Amino acid sequence: MDYQFLQLDIQQQRATVWLNRGELHNAFNSQLIAELHHCFDALNNREDIRVVILAGRGKSFSAGADLNWMKQAGQASPEENQADALKLAKMLQRIATLKQPTIARVHGVALGGGMGLAAACDICIASDNAQFATSEVRLGLAPSTISPYVIRAIGARQAYRYFLTAERISAEQAEKLGLVHEVTTLEQLDCKIDELIQAILLGGPFAQHASKQLIDLVAGQSIDEQLLQRTAQHIAMLRQGTEAKQGLNAFLNKQRPEWTQATQQQGS
Structure with a gap:
């Protein structure tokens, strides 16, 4: 598909999805929402893509x-x-449930739905000039569709403050709140993301997908007999899988597991 408001850059095992309405600070409309949903849906079906970065062109x-x-x-x-609102909600869900690890590359502002995009990704790395806000109340609105992901990131108590005040949140404060995993300079932003990608590529792709599902399974749940059973079933299923058998054998024999071989070949 040819995108009007996105650029898709695929290099080796990574895909970078660039929001490409830089002249409008990558504000999204119905077309951009549809393109994001389509793009992430297509990436979810690709076995050759190990990690997806969401980034913005311009300022x-x-x-x-x-x-x-x-x-x-x-x-x-x-x-x-x-x-129309449901399409936005479904697009955020598509990003949040992608089988591959996702990284938000945030610089400049990430306001309203932009903050929702950052929160929907698994990992958020921000430049020190980044600013976040749930700014909807100042427009007579509420951060409705982004709320599951923002509350997941910063917790309900902090959400009460920032949903109601719409204050700008610096990158440093966003890191303290749990929205951002790490803050770096704009010049070092891509280097830090490259470091994370190299760490991700050392893990098994199926195991990483299962780990994402595990967080959804466990987060906020009581540690009771039902949860113990479900987590035991989860690891038992993985131990019987081909990927785990390859990984354990490779470790015991001091070899590289199969999923790292493509990375090793591309780097040689």
């Missing part, structure tokens, strides 16, 4: 929703309005 990661699009949606029928 900003994403300023959130295009206000003209939001205004038009509000003037539509209730059914059309809800269907």
Whole structure:
């Protein structure tokens, strides 16, 4: 598919999805939402892609929703309005449930839906000039569709403050809140992401997908007999799999597991 507002850059085992409305600080409209959903859906079906980076062209990661699009949606029928909002919710879910590890590369502003995109990714690395905000209340709105991912990242208590005040959050503060995993300079941003990618490529792809599912299974649950059974089933299933057998044999024989061989060949 040819994208109007995205650029897809695939190098070796990584895919970088660039939001490409730089002149509008990568604000998204219905077209960009549809393109993001399609792009991540396609990447989810690719076995050759091990990690996906979400980034923004221009001065900003994403300023959130295009206000003209939001205004038009509000003037539509209730059914059309809800269907439009559901497309945004489904796009965020598609990113959040991707089988591959995802990294948000954040610089400049990540406001409203832009902060939601960053929170929906597994890992968020930000430059020291990055600023975040759930700015919706200042427009008479609420951070509805992004709320599951932002609350997952910063917790309900902090969400009460920032959902209500819409304060700008510096990169340093976002790291303290748990939204950002690491802050670096803009010049070092790609180097830090490369370090993370190299660490990711050492892990088994199926195991990483299973680990993402495990977090959803365990987070917020009581440690009771049911959870013990489910986690025991989870590891038992993995131990019987081909990937685990290859990985354990490789470790015991002081060899590289199969999934790292492609990386080794590309780097040689």
